[in-house]
Amino acid sequence: MSQRVIKEILSQEEIAPKHFKMVIDAPEIVEGAKPGQFLHLKWVDNIGGDPLLRRPISINDMDKDSGELSIIYRVLGRGTELLSRLSKGDKVDIMGPIGKGFSIPKEARKVVVVGGGMGIAPLYPIVKELLNKDREITLFLGGADEGQLLNLKDYEEMDLELKTSTVDGSHGYKGFVTDLLEEALDGADYIYTCGPEGMMEVVQEKAKKLGVKGEASLEERMGCGTGACLSCVCKIKVGTKDDWEYKKTCTQGPIFPVEEVIFNG
Amino acid sequence: MSQRVIKEILSQEEIAPKHFKMVIDAPEIVEGAKPGQFLHLKWVDNIGGDPLLRRPISINDMDKDSGELSIIYRVLGRGTELLSRLSKGDKVDIMGPIGKGFSIPKEARKVVVVGGGMGIAPLYPIVKELLNKDREITLFLGGADEGQLLNLKDYEEMDLELKTSTVDGSHGYKGFVTDLLEEALDGADYIYTCGPEGMMEVVQEKAKKLGVKGEASLEERMGCGTGACLSCVCKIKVGTKDDWEYKKTCTQGPIFPVEEVIFNG
Amino acid sequence: MAKVNLEVDLNGLKLQNPVTTASGTFGFGPEYYQYVDLNRLGGVMVKGTTLNPKQGNATPRIAETPSGMLNAIGLQNPGVDHFLKKILPEIRDYKFETIVNISGNEVEDYAKLASKLNVEGVGALEINISCPNVKKGGLAFGTQPEMAASVVQAVRVETDLPLITKLSPNVADITEIARAVEEAGTDVISLINTLLGMKIDINSQKPILANKMGGLSGPAIKPVAIRMVYQVAQAVQVPLIGMGGISNADDAIEFFLAGASAISVGTANFVNPEVTMEILDGIEEYLVEKGYRDINDIIGKAIEKKNNIV
Amino acid sequence: MAKVNLEVDLNGLKLQNPVTTASGTFGFGPEYYQYVDLNRLGGVMVKGTTLNPKQGNATPRIAETPSGMLNAIGLQNPGVDHFLKKILPEIRDYKFETIVNISGNEVEDYAKLASKLNVEGVGALEINISCPNVKKGGLAFGTQPEMAASVVQAVRVETDLPLITKLSPNVADITEIARAVEEAGTDVISLINTLLGMKIDINSQKPILANKMGGLSGPAIKPVAIRMVYQVAQAVQVPLIGMGGISNADDAIEFFLAGASAISVGTANFVNPEVTMEILDGIEEYLVEKGYRDINDIIGKAIEKKNNIV
């Protein structure tokens, strides 16, 4: 059940150049939230103003006990630039949690998780949940440089196989995260992925080749975040053959079966 | 000479309900500023945004040595509401100083100063200057209540005759500031006034009756603040008879000969 | 707070209050059940409905602009039959009036839609002659008085439901179209639809929307909408539903004063999903504060009566 | 930074760079000398000039709207004779082109203005057929192709100066007017003037502007302006000067990509008096960053060539 609440920022920190982590006190949101869901945010100062629309940002972490949640975002345009100027005590207007979230099928014993760039942000909650449920995880993180490997320190302390890659070689393999994938996929039951479309397309292709099913988290420009405006649609295969239909990334997603997504549609 | 500078707020304080005093570090502005001039302000966060336009606010005080200036304003609409949320360290975008400012004619030995409501704000610098020049001052301050008698504490320590009035009777005479005026005007050489149009119209009438000339500070909605857009015009008498022309409140004002203003034009 | 009357009667279309939601911005209503007490709404204009299901345009379908947004959804909708079978049963028991926004490429499409929608549970039809995104017909209907009138006439003969005709702002003289559709038998006029606009990405050097152009909505267009409501209110006798950039109760009141008997909230639902409830409360507060007992007392108040003009 | 060419040739009107200031928002130029190096501007469209001095409308003349403003100045100006005698001598030596924006109530007014302004120091005339504030004529000229053409023809016979015709956005099809004024002999088209709008004070329950309606300008209207430039660029051969909501270099570049060969900055001068200089620098930076050597290389880049469309 989604709701709208106005909540206080507990802290905001620049964790890498142009990358910010914000912690918000929002027990009502945390209570019903699932890994893979996102928030639709507005900073209170801009109500009715400019920029006009909300911004969708994934939940990066949440603590059911304390009621705190955190997001990680990159400053891209005017909206995120203004968000980055806020600090402890300022308020944000939250709609959430939104979307279907990831699922964890029983048969997914050996899983591969692939995150690229900002796409790493929404994966942290599902990785935690998979560990809770004792699944065997190989986690691939890719980014331009070490700073972009979000939650790296946290992952290093977890019981999982971690493979990193950076374009500039500052951490792990020098190159693209997808270069490393094939070996790990062989024998895996399930895959979770989030990142640039180009990356996810390669993931999809490789997973298909090895018959591994899984889930992908998509991004589209959003208006309402309620399923009303039809601005956020993505092409999802239906039936056999090449049939597809538009599905809403906000309420029918943002998580879709990876094998059913038509990228660059 | 006006200029545009982006400057830091040194302090902001709510001095009465909805009334704020802000101190800004702006030596370049202070250097050439004269009593009666104003600033055309924009808060840096809203550049190109909403609200769009600048806000004209008078200089309430300035210190040539420290380069600090202060403004006093009342929260009226969205612009001043947002301004009131800023604090020490935040920045404001200033155009200024703008306008012609008050003059002090030699023959103005015994002067009357009449301020009502927010119109008290721009009078403080000219009162200080008049005292510097050893003029004899009777100062009338009127407001809804004591809180609206801006700079009251400062004035009480000055060598001038102070008469206050409040609508609720919380300080001084209970009623309108103009009720007290006639006696003081008798024998005065010059008058300075700023306040609601209705008040200034009465001041004008009484001054005319007693043949006292003087200056009034006007307010009009402003666009450019440079004399380019012609939005801020007010009706000023020319020649004899009932002829008038539109003059620009920003660059040809905001100070005009009180006897030449056509109020509610 | 039952101190003031909020009920409005739009030439036979009775609304429990004048707050409705604009077509295309509120789905069919239930999309907002988590944020809004749907039973408190005066009416819901459902998403533009066509004879056959429509896939709509490619993405990106929206772009943000200063105090506004562009959309080119392209009328994605499941078609009228699906609406009647699956959706109407789900929403007909809510207390809001269900107003079906209909779109077609030809005059006969509108007539067929009207005849199919002549069923219980539908409170009124809103004829969309103004959607700027459909290449064939859509724009032309709304910008030419004769064509607009012919659509209204064709619908009129098919149904006894209250008819609302929704006008496009992309015209030189909106009163001309308004008079034409009034004469053709519309019961109510709603305005404005979106202004045609465009945004270009200076990095890719291409239009942002896949459809290139789209409809501009949101606070940015409010001054144009107010002006048009004010003009049309003086040109026709039928009541108006005003919309365009309404984001809070003050905006809504501006429309009433300009001459609208009811209002629709569109883009603002995206910004604040609870906004319709806040607007409803705010209208009531304004009336109480100003000493009015009836919303109808402020409709058109900003219009100077002819005999007052010197 | 002389790495890139910024000079543009608008059908004979040469500007040292494509950044000009919009009529009515920059006075005659010197009003901004404290904030702007006037010699760096490509052109200044001076305040709308009429045959006789005009007092303009009563106040309030402006109102603020979301990301925009309304104005109803009513063409206050000292008249063409005063302009020629007192103002032109003061500005003719600046390096910007002085472009005189002319307005009239009748066709002959425009002709007379053109003949009087046929003097050295005037770089071009901008025919304002679109000011929405003059009750008689102003709007009608700009919304009807034949009337627009007749004004241009009348001016054309009086002068050899480059002629710019400024279009109103308050029309259903702007390309129709554009083609009409092109045929009538205009050398350049500038667009857009303001959108007609209105704002009501909900406390006084009256329109804020003394004139009731006014022209909407500022960032709010940019999407409409971009769309119209994009449409007109594909409809006519003459070069365009684009304007409407330009507030920074990115906005200006959007207009070039949409098909404008030069741009005018209006309302943004009020927000940031130094904005024209920042825009000039920003355009240069963009060109350098993207590897262009000439502003002319990006004009119309967002327009898909016909033969590329499937």
Ligand SMILES: Cc1cc2nc3c(=O)[nH]c(=O)nc-3n(C[C@H](O)[C@H](O)[C@H](O)COP(=O)(O)OP(=O)(O)OC[C@H]3O[C@@H](n4cnc5c(N)ncnc54)[C@H](O)[C@@H]3O)c2cc1C
């Ligand atoms: C479900 C979902 C989850 C997301 N989670 C995160 C996250 O955890 N961290 C993070 O940094 N980013 C995330 N994003 C992307 C984030 O929404 C955009 O980076 C952000 O909206 C950019 O806003 P801006 O004002 O800075 O950019 P601008 O370019 O100024 O935005 C203009 C408009 O485009 C939209 N837009 C721009 N880029 C994107 C994008 N990539 N996806 C969707 N809309 C976009 C904006 O929402 C806005 O409406 C997510 C997007 C979606 C759809």
Ligand SMILES: Cc1cc2nc3c(=O)[nH]c(=O)nc-3n(C[C@H](O)[C@H](O)[C@H](O)COP(=O)(O)OP(=O)(O)OC[C@H]3O[C@@H](n4cnc5c(N)ncnc54)[C@H](O)[C@@H]3O)c2cc1C
């Ligand atoms: C020369 C001059 C000096 C001023 N000095 C002071 C001062 O020292 N302290 C102070 O509190 N106020 C002063 N004012 C008034 C102040 O400018 C307005 O109160 C302020 O602009 C209101 O902005 P807002 O966004 O809160 O109100 P809104 O009503 O939201 O403003 C909407 C628009 O109307 C304009 N506006 C609204 N009220 C006024 C007004 N009274 N005068 C001019 N424009 C107005 C705004 O500038 C804005 O463009 C002065 C005005 C002028 C012209």
Ligand SMILES: Cc1cc2nc3c(=O)[nH]c(=O)nc-3n(C[C@H](O)[C@H](O)[C@H](O)COP(=O)(O)O)c2cc1C
């Ligand atoms: C995403 C979106 C979709 C819309 N779809 C429709 C539609 O299907 N039919 C219609 O008549 N108007 C449609 N509109 C126009 C709105 O109903 C409304 O007239 C317009 O947006 C102005 O109101 P606003 O500024 O409050 O949004 C749509 C608007 C938006 C933003």
Ligand SMILES: Cc1cc2nc3c(=O)[nH]c(=O)nc-3n(C[C@H](O)[C@H](O)[C@H](O)COP(=O)(O)O)c2cc1C
């Ligand atoms: C205060 C003001 C006065 C204007 N006066 C004129 C005028 O005299 N003649 C004219 O052709 N346009 C006039 N305009 C329109 C502008 O030149 C310009 O076309 C319009 O404002 C859109 O640009 P902008 O959004 O950058 O302001 C005026 C605009 C404003 C805001």
Ligand code: FES
């Ligand atoms: S954002 Fe509106 S339907 Fe998804």
Ligand code: FES
């Ligand atoms: S504010 Fe523009 S002329 Fe005074």
